[in-house]
Amino acid sequence: MVAALGYGTTGLSVGQRVFGLADWYRDGSLAEYVAIEARNLAPLPDNVEFAIGASLPISGLTAWQGLFQHGHLQAGQRVLAHGAAGAVGTMVTQLAREAGAYVIGTGRASDRQKVLHFGAHEFVDLENEALENVERVDLVFDVIGGEVQKRSARLLKHGGTLVSVVGPVEVQVTQALAVDFVVEADRAQLSEIVQRVRDGRLRTNIGTTAFFDEAVATLNSTERRKGKTIIRLRP
Numbered sequence: 001m002v003a004a005l006g007y008g009t010t011g012l013s014v015g016q017r018v019f020g021l022a023d024w025y026r027d028g029s030l031a032e033y034v035a036i037e038a039r040n041l042a043p044l045p046d047n048v049e050f051a052i053g054a055s056l057p058i059s060g061l062t063a064w065q066g067l068f069q070h071g072h073l074q075a076g077q078r079v080l081a082h083g084a085a086g087a088v089g090t091m092v093t094q095l096a097r098e099a100g101a102y103v104i105g106t107g108r109a110s111d112r113q114k115v116l117h118f119g120a121h122e123f124v125d126l127e128n129e130a131l132e133n134v135e136r137v138d139l140v141f142d143v144i145g146g147e148v149q150k151r152s153a154r155l156l157k158h159g160g161t162l163v164s165v166v167g168p169v170e171v172q173v174t175q176a177l178a179v180d181f182v183v184e185a186d187r188a189q190l191s192e193i194v195q196r197v198r199d200g201r202l203r204t205n206i207g208t209t210a211f212f213d214e215a216v217a218t219l220n221s222t223e224r225r226k227g228k229t230i231i232r233l234r235p
């Protein structure tokens with residue numbers, strides 16, 4: 001999107017290319033124009049396409065905040081990244097690996113190549129392989145919940161962290177921390193994320209791209225969509 005108006009010091013200029021996350025208390029951003037507080041936006045570099053910019057805020061910020069703010073990830077630690085072929089999971093995998101972690105990605109049997117391609121050191125097929133065979137980890141990043149979450153909690157080292165983005169943690173963890181959170185807009189983190197995209201250190205995971213007039217049908221489709229769905233206003 002393009003910044004249009006600002007009051008006071010916004011750190012942005014009129015006409016600047018920007019990207020970001022509208023706050024959760026608005027009606028949404030599926031519109032030609034939307035009012036967003038400047039602090040929730042970051043400049044989008046000229047050589048990063050708008051579609052790529054649109055794919056980053058939710059998945060990139062969720063991964064960043066889960067790994068670093070809530071999970072306090074350190075180099076050398078082991079991360080179990082669930083749903084690692086998904087929009088959030090591909091970001092978790094890449095950011096954790098870049099931070100020096102050993103990443104075990106999970107997913108369905110058909111996700112193996114994609115997960116390894118996004119940088120996981122190992123892959124666990126949740127449909128056919130025993131999660132219990134995974135060596136203990138410092139951090140579980142859960143985007144699935146339910147039974148998968150319960151089985152994962154047992155894999156945590158003492159002092160480890162279970163980070164959930166699918167609601168409150170439903171399992172009791174002992175000698176480890178459990179945290180759930182909802183992603184928040186953050187300009188500094190968006191800038192870190194887009195810098196990595198620009199440098200080629202971070203790849204986005206775009207699945208479907210549709211035009212504005214197809215947006216409702218696309219987003220309401222019952223078909224499973226792989227990766228982020230992008231709605232373009234114009235061809």
Ligand SMILES: NC(=O)c1ccc[n+]([C@@H]2O[C@H](COP(=O)([O-])OP(=O)(O)OC[C@H]3O[C@@H](n4cnc5c(N)ncnc54)[C@H](OP(=O)(O)O)[C@@H]3O)[C@@H](O)[C@H]2O)c1
Nearest residue numbers: 062083085086087088089107108126143144165181182183
């Ligand atoms: N709290 C927050 O702030 C926050 C922020 C972002 C996202 N979320 C939530 O996080 C979840 C993931 O979001 P996302 O955008 O990454 O979704 P996504 O792109 O659909 O990724 C989820 C991945 O997990 C896989 N998966 C799901 N259940 C599985 C199972 N039982 N076994 C194996 N693989 C399984 C999916 O495979 P299939 O596609 O084959 O099912 C997919 O690859 C959603 O529930 C979303 O609402 C929360």
